[in-house]
Amino acid sequence: MNKEKIKIVFVIPSLVAGGAERVISFVSQHISKDKFEVRLLVIGFKKDTVYTVKNVQVDYLDQERVLYAIPKIIQYFTRYKPNIVVSSISHLNTVMALVSPYFRNVKFVGRESTILNQRKDKGKKRFWQRFSIFKNQHHKLDRIICQSSDMAQDLINNSQVPANKIVIINNPISKIGNLKKNLEAERDNTPSKYITIGRLTQVKGHLRLLEILSQLDDDFIYTIVGDGELKDQIFQKANDLGLQDKITHIPYTDKTDQILASNDMYLQGSYIEGFPNATLESCVAGVPVIAFNAPGGTKEIIENNINGFIVDSSKDFLKCLQAKNTWNPEQIRSSVVEKFSTDKIIKQYEDLFIEINN
Known part of the structure; x- marks a missing residue:
């Protein structure tokens, strides 16, 4: 008898041009469809999409801001009943942490895209960062994916995130195309x-x-x-x-x-x-x-x-x-x-999802 697939929802603010958007859409397309039932939930609008996503159901909430989308996000999770939710970008990860207590049977994974406490010194705070409810919520997530060792250390030292909740997964090479000629x-x-x-x-x-x-x-x-x-x-x-x-x-x-x-x-x-x-x-x-x-x-x-x-x-x-x-x-x-190959990085994602679902 076949084992039931793990239901995963990847959540991103949009599919506009950006590193986080590209990586999450890439991972959602390449993890095994024999092991996982995958959906991609986009907070923004379909008309803004620049990345083509194949072999994955993509759902759009058509909301301008993540904060405005919270009721629809809750409705979506209630209806679809995922086993795992994977979000990316700090403000969306914070929202996922805030809604996670309402879904006790769901594992929430946040993928960070920058070094938060270093970034605060570079320009003004975003709207959502001005409210205390949004501060230091990452510890409520079941796992946090960091792209680098520096990012992981920053979360441990400055955001009160336990080290056992952090996993380091580098970004994959999404395409091996033209090679420079030696001229x-x-x-x-x-x-x-x-x-x-x-x-x-x-x-x-x-x-x-x-x-x-x-x-x-x-x-x-x-x-x-x-x-x-x-x-x-x-x-x-x-x-x-x-x-x-x-x-x-x-x-x-x-x-x-x-x-x-x-x-x-x-x-x-x-x-x-x-x-x-x-x-x-x-x-x-x-x-x-x-x-x-x-x-x-x-x-x-x-x-x-x-x-x-x-x-x-x-x-x-x-x-x-x-x-x-x-x-x-x-x-x-x-x-x-070899270090950043698609096969290697996708396996790290799959191993993480299987581990936290057990």
């Missing part, structure tokens, strides 16, 4: 090509990257992929530094592997990263990375002189840009493909 010998008279992918926000550090690039004597082209609240400030800064003719802006693309493979170096200016998906994608494309030594998962991806550099200052960042290193795209790719 070092042909590049003597062509501009260097640099790229950064991510939301245009303060925490991503675009402004300090522009300051560094303005000190380069060599010719270059810098591609910025992404959109966000800091867009106008970033491009005004580029104009002020005289870089406007060297910059290409792509607000959104689903062809990141192709774009990455056509560049020489990936630049990560972030002050903090949960787990930098674009940095991982760059390595998969065979493109080396220069990144600041910031809290989060960067140091779990980058190996100095193998697939890039981690630096402590803008001065060191500039030195790495000016260095004439010879890189091996195959070696860069091989440094990450």
Whole structure:
């Protein structure tokens, strides 16, 4: 007699462009459908969707804010009766923690996407963070998935989360696409090509990257992929530094592997990263990375002189840009493909779900 499948609902705020949205939708599609009955619950609107989700039932609540959706979330869980609920992004995890006492037979798993207590120092608090009811609720979840060791340690030290509730699962490589061609010998008279992918926000550090690039004597082209609240400030800064003719802006693309493979170096200016998906994608494309030594998962991806550099200052960042290193795209790719393979990471998710359901 076949064992009954474990019913899992993955909950995310939206399916707009973003690392958390992409990872959760990817995991929901790739875990075994022989073992799990999977649904994806989206708080937002279908019209905003940019990620294609196959082989999974996707339900939309059509709500602008997670807080407004709480009654519908409760109704959904009551009707569907999942065994496990998996949420991602801190404010949604907090809401799941608050509703969890009403569903004693359901295991609630929250996947964190950033280092919460580091992030508080970067900009103003969100609306929901102003109310005491939303503070330090993570301990009510049955498990918390952290993308990096730094993230796990932050929750243990600063959010009163017991260590036995935390599991570290890195993000998977979702696609192995184009590999950069090794064209070092042909590049003597062509501009260097640099790229950064991510939301245009303060925490991503675009402004300090522009300051560094303005000190380069060599010719270059810098591609910025992404959109966000800091867009106008970033491009005004580029104009002020005289870089406007060297910059290409792509607000959104689903062809990141192709774009990455056509560049020489990936630049990560972030002050903090949960787990930098674009940095991982760059390595998969065979493109080396220069990144600041910031809290989060960067140091779990980058190996100095193998697939890039981690630096402590803008001065060191500039030195790495000016260095004439010879890189091996195959070696860069091989440094990450096994460590972060889909099969390996999906198995870690499946093992976790089976364990907490027993």
